[in-house]
Amino acid sequence: KQEVTQIPAALSVPEGENLVLNCSFTDSAIYNLQWFRQDPGKGLTSLLLIQSSQREQTSGRLNASLDKSSGRSTLYIAASQPGDSATYLCAVFEYGNKLVFGAGTILRVKS
C-alpha cells in the first residue's frame, strides 16, 4: 500500500529564507506527483505537477524535484514571504487511479 510521508511536519522560518520541504513515497509505480498549497479551512491549490518521466518543475519562486527511483520529491521555496505561510501537501497519483496524500508540512514565515 502506497504511503506518502512529509518532513518536517511543521516549519517556522524568518522572511527571506530559502527552504526545502521533503516528500517520500513507498511505491514508485506512479503517474505523477503533485504539490498543493492549502490555507486554513480552505481548498487545495495546485502548485506544481511533475510527471513520472520528469526530474523537476519550476514556477516562479518554487521548484519541485522528483527522484522516482528513490521515492523522493522536494519542494524548494526561494526567498520566502509571509504570504507563503500555509500547509503544503504532496500527493502521488498511483497506477491504481488514486491520489495518495502526505499529511502535509505546516509552514510559517515570520515577518
Add this chain to the structure above:
Amino acid sequence: EAQVTQNPRYLITVTGKKLTVTCSQNMNHEYMSWYRQDPGLGLRQIYYSMNVEVTDKGDVPEGYKVSRKEKRNFPLILESPSPNQTSLYFCASTHRWAGANYNEQFFGPGTRLTVL
C-alpha cells in the same frame, strides 16, 4: 472559467438525517473523486468514478454512496450521517493526458460538514 463547484460549503445536520453534497465540473473530465480531510489523518479517498455509471470504492467508503449519471456531476450521499462523518470534504476532477502518464487533479472549494 474551468472549475469544480461544491454545494453546500457548510452544513450542520443531525445524526440520521440524509444529506447530499453536490459536485459539478465544467472541464469534461471523465475521472472524478471524493476525499475527506481530518486532522492528523490527512486526505483520504472515499469514492471515485472513472466515467458515467462507473464508480468504485476508495479507502474509506463506509457510510457513503455516490452516483454518476452524467459526466459533469458526482454527488456524495450520506444516507444516515453519524458524528464520525464530521469532516471537511473535497470533490476532485482529474484531467488525464492520454499517452502521457499525466493526471492533474483539480479540487473543489470543500464542504465542511458537522453531524451532531
